[in-house]
Amino acid sequence: MAYDKILIVDDSVTSRMIIKRCFHIAGYEKSEYSEAEDGLAALNFLKEHPVDLIVSDLNMPRMDGATFVRRLKMKEGTSGIPVIIISSMGNDALREELKETGVFSVLRKPLSPDKILDALGEGEGEGDEF
Amino acid sequence: MHWEKGKERAMSFNEQSISEAFNKAVIKTFADMAFIDVISEHHHEGNISYSGIMGLEFSHPGRGYILFYMTKDCKKHLVENIYGEEWINLSDMEIDDCLLEILNVLAGEFLKNLYGEREKVAMSFPRLYFDEETVPVDPGQLKFVYNGEGALFFARLSLDE
Numbered sequence: 001m002a003y004d005k006i007l008i009v010d011d012s013v014t015s016r017m018i019i020k021r022c023f024h025i026a027g028y029e030k031s032e033y034s035e036a037e038d039g040l041a042a043l044n045f046l047k048e049h050p051v052d053l054i055v056s057d058l059n060m061p062r063m064d065g066a067t068f069v070r071r072l073k074m075k076e077g078t079s080g081i082p083v084i085i086i087s088s089m090g091n092d093a094l095r096e097e098l099k100e101t102g103v104f105s106v107l108r109k110p111l112s113p114d115k116i117l118d119a120l121g122e123g124e125g126e127g128d129e130f
Numbered sequence: 131m132h133w134e135k136g137k138e139r140a141m142s143f144n145e146q147s148i149s150e151a152f153n154k155a156v157i158k159t160f161a162d163m164a165f166i167d168v169i170s171e172h173h174h175e176g177n178i179s180y181s182g183i184m185g186l187e188f189s190h191p192g193r194g195y196i197l198f199y200m201t202k203d204c205k206k207h208l209v210e211n212i213y214g215e216e217w218i219n220l221s222d223m224e225i226d227d228c229l230l231e232i233l234n235v236l237a238g239e240f241l242k243n244l245y246g247e248r249e250k251v252a253m254s255f256p257r258l259y260f261d262e263e264t265v266p267v268d269p270g271q272l273k274f275v276y277n278g279e280g281a282l283f284f285a286r287l288s289l290d291e
Binding site for chain 1 (some may be wrong): 159162212213224227228231234237239241247248249250251253254255289
């Protein structure tokens with residue numbers, strides 16, 4: 001599947017840079033990337049800008065990743081966008097909880113290109129890596 | 131690793147299992163994020179001239195904090211490797227953010243190593259300490275010294291179950 005427009009949501013500018021770099025290495029160097037520093041900024045961005053994939057951190061100020069996904073899935077225009085959650089606080093319970101809200105995949109930081117490919121079903125591993 | 135033994139605690143984890151989980155987290159995080167090989171060092175932290183303290187508190191499954199004390203050489207090595215840019219070309223905001231993100235990932239890795247992958251984790255946002263008087267001090271904290279490819283740094287860990 002083509003992910004031409006990817007929105008990266010993370011309060012860390014370093015983490016956003018690493019995520020983008022990993023996507024480039026994974027073969028998504030031609031995609032168009034946008035960035036938001038938390039869930040609230042991402043929701044505002046999405047009002048005007050459609051995207052094909054969202055990659056979001058979990059622990060963010062103002063609006064965390066879980067709240068962001070719940071809000072996203074409640075809106076008709078954004079409910080179908082696949083979401084990958086990336087977090088340093090991953091665990092099995094959280095992964096199941098997020099999956100129930102419609103999250104596509106949950107990955108543990110630090111991110112790697114292989115983890116992205118696995119999450120998108122293009123790698124050799126399983127979709128989730130915790 | 132240099133380890134100044136702290137007060138005895140009534141914990142189900144012993145100091146060895148805690149330090150193993152912490153060492154593993156430090157080594158993996160530095161290798162995965164910055165491609166830096168880290169080894170434990172038999173060195174006293176008092177001989178290391180650090181140029182900044184960063185810390186993070188966690189409240190679940192255990193309660194405690196992690197503090198990192200780094201020399202400028204160590205910070206420079208880390209940040210340049212992660213960004214692929216020379217230190218001089220990076221803003222203070224990028225440098226601080228980079229160091230805090232390392233701590234964030236490292237803390238998650240440590241708690242996973244210690245408590246396993248089934249436990250929910252609650253952590254604060256990582257922060258820089260500009261005033262040493264505000265740095266938490268637990269007399270029973272564990273102390274670790276590391277060598278990251280020639281750059282020394284040390285860490286302190288407090289954990290109450």
